Amino acid sequence: MTRILSLILQLGAAFELCAQATVPGAGFDEYQVKAAFLYNFAKFVEWPPGTFASPSDPIGICIAGVNPFGSMLDTMVQGKKMGERVFLVRRMPDTQEAKGCQILFIGGTEWKTVHALLDALKGAAILTVGETEDFTAAGGMIAFQLAGPRVRIQIDLETAEHSRLKISSKLLSLAQIVKRQP
Amino acid sequence: MSKSLASRWVILVFTGAIAATTSAQTPPARDLTEFSLEDLMNIHVTSVSKKEQKLAKTGAAIFVITQEDIRRSGSTNIPDLLRMVPGVDVARVDHSNWAVSIRGFNSVYANKVLVLIDGRSVYHPAFSGVLWFAQDVPLEDIERIEVIRGPGGTVWGANAMNGVINIIMKSAQATPGGLLTAGGGTNQQGEGLLQYGGTAGVSGDYRIFSRYSHQGKSDPVDADQPADARGLGQVGFRSDWRLSARDLLTVQGEYRRVDGGETLSGVLPQTLSAMGTYTQPIGDDGGNILARWTHTLVNGSDVSLQAYFDKSDTFAAGAHDFTSIGNIDFQHHLSFGSRNDVVWGLSYRGAANRFSGNNVVTLHPVDRTDSLYSAFVQDEITLTKTLSLTVGAKFEHNAYTGYENEPSAQLVWAANSRNTVWVSAAKAIRQPSPIDNGLEIVSALVPLPQGALGLVTVFGNPNTKVEELRDFEAGYRAQVNRRLSVDVTSFLSFYRNLETTEPQTPFFALTPGPPHLVIPLLFENLANARNYGAEAFANWNVTDRWKLSPGLTLLDMSVTRDASSQDAVIEQLPGYAPRRSFQVRSFVDLGRTFEWDQTIGYTGPLAVGNIPGYVRLDTRVGWRMGEFTEVSIVGQNLLRPRHAEFPDSQLIDYMLDQRSIFGKLTWRF
Numbered sequence A: 001m002t003r004i005l006s007l008i009l010q011l012g013a014a015f016e017l018c019a020q021a022t023v024p025g026a027g028f029d030e031y032q033v034k035a036a037f038l039y040n041f042a043k044f045v046e047w048p049p050g051t052f053a054s055p056s057d058p059i060g061i062c063i064a065g066v067n068p069f070g071s072m073l074d075t076m077v078q079g080k081k082m083g084e085r086v087f088l089v090r091r092m093p094d095t096q097e098a099k100g101c102q103i104l105f106i107g108g109t110e111w112k113t114v115h116a117l118l119d120a121l122k123g124a125a126i127l128t129v130g131e132t133e134d135f136t137a138a139g140g141m142i143a144f145q146l147a148g149p150r151v152r153i154q155i156d157l158e159t160a161e162h163s164r165l166k167i168s169s170k171l172l173s174l175a176q177i178v179k180r181q182p
Numbered sequence B: 001m002s003k004s005l006a007s008r009w010v011i012l013v014f015t016g017a018i019a020a021t022t023s024a025q026t027p028p029a030r031d032l033t034e035f036s037l038e039d040l041m042n043i044h045v046t047s048v049s050k051k052e053q054k055l056a057k058t059g060a061a062i063f064v065i066t067q068e069d070i071r072r073s074g075s076t077n078i079p080d081l082l083r084m085v086p087g088v089d090v091a092r093v094d095h096s097n098w099a100v101s102i103r104g105f106n107s108v109y110a111n112k113v114l115v116l117i118d119g120r121s122v123y124h125p126a127f128s129g130v131l132w133f134a135q136d137v138p139l140e141d142i143e144r145i146e147v148i149r150g151p152g153g154t155v156w157g158a159n160a161m162n163g164v165i166n167i168i169m170k171s172a173q174a175t176p177g178g179l180l181t182a183g184g185g186t187n188q189q190g191e192g193l194l195q196y197g198g199t200a201g202v203s204g205d206y207r208i209f210s211r212y213s214h215q216g217k218s219d220p221v222d223a224d225q226p227a228d229a230r231g232l233g234q235v236g237f238r239s240d241w242r243l244s245a246r247d248l249l250t251v252q253g254e255y256r257r258v259d260g261g262e263t264l265s266g267v268l269p270q271t272l273s274a275m276g277t278y279t280q281p282i283g284d285d286g287g288n289i290l291a292r293w294t295h296t297l298v299n300g301s302d303v304s305l306q307a308y309f310d311k312s313d314t315f316a317a318g319a320h321d322f323t324s325i326g327n328i329d330f331q332h333h334l335s336f337g338s339r340n341d342v343v344w345g346l347s348y349r350g351a352a353n354r355f356s357g358n359n360v361v362t363l364h365p366v367d368r369t370d371s372l373y374s375a376f377v378q379d380e381i382t383l384t385k386t387l388s389l390t391v392g393a394k395f396e397h398n399a400y401t402g403y404e405n406e407p408s409a410q411l412v413w414a415a416n417s418r419n420t421v422w423v424s425a426a427k428a429i430r431q432p433s434p435i436d437n438g439l440e441i442v443s444a445l446v447p448l449p450q451g452a453l454g455l456v457t458v459f460g461n462p463n464t465k466v467e468e469l470r471d472f473e474a475g476y477r478a479q480v481n482r483r484l485s486v487d488v489t490s491f492l493s494f495y496r497n498l499e500t501t502e503p504q505t506p507f508f509a510l511t512p513g514p515p516h517l518v519i520p521l522l523f524e525n526l527a528n529a530r531n532y533g534a535e536a537f538a539n540w541n542v543t544d545r546w547k548l549s550p551g552l553t554l555l556d557m558s559v560t561r562d563a564s565s566q567d568a569v570i571e572q573l574p575g576y577a578p579r580r581s582f583q584v585r586s587f588v589d590l591g592r593t594f595e596w597d598q599t600i601g602y603t604g605p606l607a608v609g610n611i612p613g614y615v616r617l618d619t620r621v622g623w624r625m626g627e628f629t630e631v632s633i634v635g636q637n638l639l640r641p642r643h644a645e646f647p648d649s650q651l652i653d654y655m656l657d658q659r660s661i662f663g664k665l666t667w668r669f
Helices: A002-022 A030-044 A072-077 A114-120 A157-162 A169-174 B002-024 B037-042 B049-057 B067-073 B078-082 B434-438 B570-576
Strands: A059-064 A085-092 A103-106 A127-130 A142-147 A150-155 B061-066 B088-092 B098-102 B113-117 B142-149 B163-169 B177-185 B188-200 B204-215 B230-244 B247-267 B275-296 B302-316 B319-336 B340-356 B361-363 B367-382 B387-398 B402-416 B419-430 B439-447 B453-459 B467-481 B484-503 B507-509 B516-543 B546-561 B580-590 B594-603 B614-625 B629-636 B660-668
Touching (some): A030 A072, A030 A103, A030 A150, A030 A169, A030 B037, A059 A072, A114 B516, A150 B037, A169 B037, B061 B067, B067 B614, B078 B098, B098 B113, B247 B439, B319 B361, B361 B434, B546 B570
Parallel strands (some): A059 A085, A127 A142, B453 B516
Antiparallel strands (some): A142 A150, B188 B204, B204 B230, B302 B319, B319 B340, B340 B367, B387 B402, B402 B419, B516 B546
16 A cells, blocks of 8 residues: 555656656646637727727626636736726626626537527627637637647637627637638 | 554645645746737647547547536436436435436446546445435536446446446536525425635635435325435535646545435344334445645646545445545546557555444454555547547456456547547456455245244355456437537447356354244356447427427346356346336526426336336426526426336335425525
8 A cells, every 4th residue: 555655656756757857848728828818809809889888897708617717817817907997707607697798708618508508699799719629610709729739719700790799800810710601 | 444544645635735835836927918819829738628528529428417407407316317317227216215227237236337426436335336325415516427328447447337427526616605505395305505615815716515405204194104214414615726727636525414214124133033014224424535636747748646535334224334445546647649648547445344234134254444456548549530549448456356457449430520420349347345245134034844934145255256247339429400419329238247146055043033044045146148228319409498308218138147047036137127218308498587497208117026117207497586596496206196116126115206396495695
């Protein structure tokens, strides 16, 4: 028992060393990067008039289902402002209630409910961001995709326009634009 | 044993915590919000999301019960939830006992399915099976339940023979704030949950909860019988600490006390001289504490180290079993070249049991401590863009039969993002337990000439073998269009060395009870089985507000004994499983605040005990009163006042699942 235990701990320590040896620079957690993208999207998307009641209304970033960011997203947007607007991060653990959400992130854990959720939000002025494989085909606007160790962005412009969202050309130029099958 | 296990556990947790804290200081905290979009696109990330999406492309028969499924089912316990999973056979025996199995072999002590609650196995080592009356969690805190039908031995090890039920709880981050629920009804007479979740410092989240539930006895007409009312009291906590961007430490624990009961017909334990009906308490008094450290390495691989200690006093079948379990699992997941995705792990489990029986049931020896060592490796090899092959094996050393192995292979063809076809082959085992090895239980009384007494007694066998399964499966999964998804699995399973009870030469005994002739039956492994069947389910979003989820189960079992076997009942095993069952769940959103959900299901008849097939209708109306409050009313078994679901195996007088209504208030604050 003691031998097994020490073996396990030594192995754990060995991997720690291996990892530090192979990649010198510190890597970023996938969700740290995705959180930064979410924050950035607010700068490159224009919501239809009437979305906000006043110029000081906060921008709501909502997370459907399981929150993969931990406290990273909250920490990241804390004290940040877009004009007069602050950011408000909100979890939607059970409900499909999306009032006050301008950006909605639907994580990979929600692959089973993602269709229903997107169907329910069809036409709403909410920027839907996801990471499941067929996210845009399912009716989502922006999909994160992993290309090797990098995060890539896929945008379904038609869905966004249908919801009267304007996505800046800067963001579009960096993304892969998908066309839905007729 | 238990003390030393506990102290080792403590050392381990501290070592883990120190290691985690040390590494937490290494990564620099850079503000990513200052990065441009281009920069963000060029950052190297370590991925964890991939694992989740793999579920859709896994080469196994998997069904996931989501939190939404749980909430809208209106169920108040885990076995009732499992009814929605095709291939899982759930039968209510009485208001304390359940029989739950996958693909046949059902019993109150069904022993071929492994159940995990947040990484902790709840397969009871002494009773050799999952005692469902003792398993309870706040249903609101379940993130999902993954049910894998078919062998899971390569990853999960022995006893994951016919399947694995993996209950995964929400992280503490996902349950902020207060939660109060209160409910009551005709069967589930009262239940309540009080929970609070918050943050601790900048990197920690926690929740604490306490629960109570009371289930009335199944037949309210007779004042005393059956004695199957069940009460539960439970307290617990979970805390998650994001020690760095790459280190997550989870520490959780729970204490529970379950008091149930059962009415049996059998040899009276006090005198051993007559058969009769009697009642006895069943229950569980125990707790556990678990720590899990996950570290994501910068090259995208991750390691996890989990340890738990579980101590309980379980009373069932007239006996107490005092169990202490210490368990350590280490897992490393890495990518190897561009084509290999490898998971390997090591684990150790020590289980100490002290059995305290009565005249009817005892165990030899009453004290025992068993160790289980295991190692596994599994490699997912990307053969082409659409084809992948997963091969793996587990190697285990158990205290009864020594070294065992459980290999498996799965070939998955993801033709495109909408269609997946898979085939698999695997070997799995059920390893012997203290029961198989050293049980002594009086099962019947036989009057002999001249007033003499014969007691049929079942004995465990010190030379017991592992039961083996060789299993072949094929499946197809399709996202037909954005509204319809379909999943079909078929399987062919060959079992070897199934346990039989073989008559031996009778002998006289003076104690316990009056002098009597012992008619012994000895456990041997002299039967084989061939099962085949299919399971199918679909999710169909008929409209934006109406969803239908049908499911179908087909099972054909055939059990044969060896020529040398004299077991008179083993070939009746197929009679404990319905040959077919199907159900349709319907979810309707009425406006923004009302939900109306129903399940209608048919379960086929059981040949043993002449249990007729039955149709269940459950319905739920939910009303969301604003953002924080929800009220629901659930009716179960609405079509008939009562029906039987399982024969009286294990001598328990089966009672009937009855029509019931239940109301619940959920308030978040």
